[in-house]
Amino acid sequence: MKVINIDQKKWTKGIDTLGSSYKLIGPVAEKDFHTFEILQQGQLPDMSFTNTRLSPKEVVFPQSEDMFVYSLDQNDEDCNILKEAPKDYSPRVVLGIRPCDARAMRLVKLNFDTEQYKDPYWLRLYEATTFVGLACDQPCATCFCTSTGCGPYHEEGLDILLAKDGDGFKAKVLTDKGRQLAEASGWTDTADDGGAFENARRAAEAGITSKVATDRLRQMDTLELYGADFWEDVSFACINCGTCTYLCPTCWCFDIQDEVHGKKGKRMRNWDSCMFPIFTVHTTGHNPRGTKLHRVRQRFMHKLKYFVDKYDQGIMCVGCGRCVQQCPVNIDIRRVCDLMNSYGSENACAAQG
């Protein structure tokens, strides 16, 4: 297979060159973790990271995003008129996004880009972004991407896939966007790799040992799953914080708020979480998801059943393992997925562990 060889020198030079035509976003080391941040001139992404604590979904779906601005000043000729908030949609590149997080963007796109509805904010940022992925050669114990239609070398949603090669990288260009970026960065040194890339992919996939079964979810009766007897046990520990949903690369829910300061106002959207009681509370005060059992069930049913039925693209989870690692009370989606997938079968007891 033809791959592009990028040695350390070319990598550094390429990043430097890209800085003039793209806004660069990449993993940066903080105290005990990595985070995706805008890179400053001359700053290199730290490609030695395992995975970031928060997913990079914020690149195209900021936690707080202004949509409109308005003036309440009667002397202002634009008084009471909603105007689009000024935004930067210039070309940007995410360097080092993991294949799971890139696939997550595609799953989210199913929701934000439909025949009927197109989310302009998400789509414009998505289209302005070039995704340069970094293959995972050393997955975590909580990684189960190969069970979710993804994998450590998965290409979906990426424009370029990089794999580590000594001090540098081997790169596979996957789209036109990727080709443009490769040319702009001077990463053009193509050679036959003698199958090394493929071998590394197979080795990495074999390294993912955590698995979940999802094969029965689609055929399962929705109401039977909804009424399953395990939800009380699954939801008991939950404290209904937003950790799982905020860390999740595939969670897309938001809330729209108006904020006024003096005579100036803005309409913004903020991440929201189905774990919060007020997510569903009606103006009457009635809450159709009034208990944590309702809310926990909703999250898992959405990811592992409703989404599966609606889009037929597998589960709404890419196996990144962040929620497993960070849940304060150790609710593990892999266990819940196995409980759901085996519900009503002879294996139900086995999944209980």
Added chain:
Amino acid sequence: MIAYTDKVRQIARRLLEDCSVEMVIGFRKGSQPMMNEPCFIKKAEDADQLVWDGNCGINLANYLTGRKEKIAVFAKGCDSRNIVTHIVENKVQRDRLVIIGVPCTGMIDKRLVASQTEGEIEAVSETGDKVVVKLKDGGSTEFDRRQVLQGNCALCVHRNPVIYDELVADLVEEQTDVDHWADIREIEAMDVEKRRRFFEDLLAPCIRCYACRNACPLCYCPTCFVDESRPQWLGKGQDQIDVHTFHFLRAFHCAGRCTDCGACQRACPVGINMRLLTKKLEKDCFELYQWEAGMALDQRPALDTYKPDDPEGFIK
């Protein structure tokens, strides 16, 4: 404390078998190293699910409110003080609870262990005073248990439960040689500007997931002030003032009630030590009113009583 597990199971089994309670709230082994999951059991034969070790840091008092069952609950020193607070605040009834006291030698700080370990952790076990970390690459590291305790546990002076119906083990010796307020004195000594920057840095990573609030047994308001919409007290975005208002107001709401159980800090997915806020108020209550939360059923909380000779030097 790993040795408590047998006794924990034995007690749970007995209480369910003789119908003393309808459910037992404890911990089962988690799927992650250094994590256990709060759980309930209703059948005696499920008692073997229960475990006890240095990873039971979540405060189980948080799971007692709003339930109809007669409940048995395992309670460390801090949990027991929050149960007392619940009883004093009429959130739970004493006669609907069987409190099984767990004399505690402190909970392991999983972030501290991870930050002091090179490589991915596969499993962590405890043997006496040692914490043994097994790495994925086959290696292992050993820590002195006292060196990897949660911050609050390292400074805890109420390890033994203050209220219980039975104990899983003999009471442990309380720590007396700790400087409980050193970190707070450091912040108090900062000038206003330095302190403002300190709090800005402290709270900068907050993603407003509210894990701290929701892990806290004190935060049981039907609608938290951050969730109120009429009137809406604060914005929902990532504006620094809104984020700070949430943390500061929540801390004030816990004044005279917080037991420094550490559940908030433990639950935080981005590792914020918001205990520094609640501890300051804990310190003030102690110094002004000699008050420690949740120590006895027959004492009203510091901010719940009035005495003509209460100190008022802080009112200006």
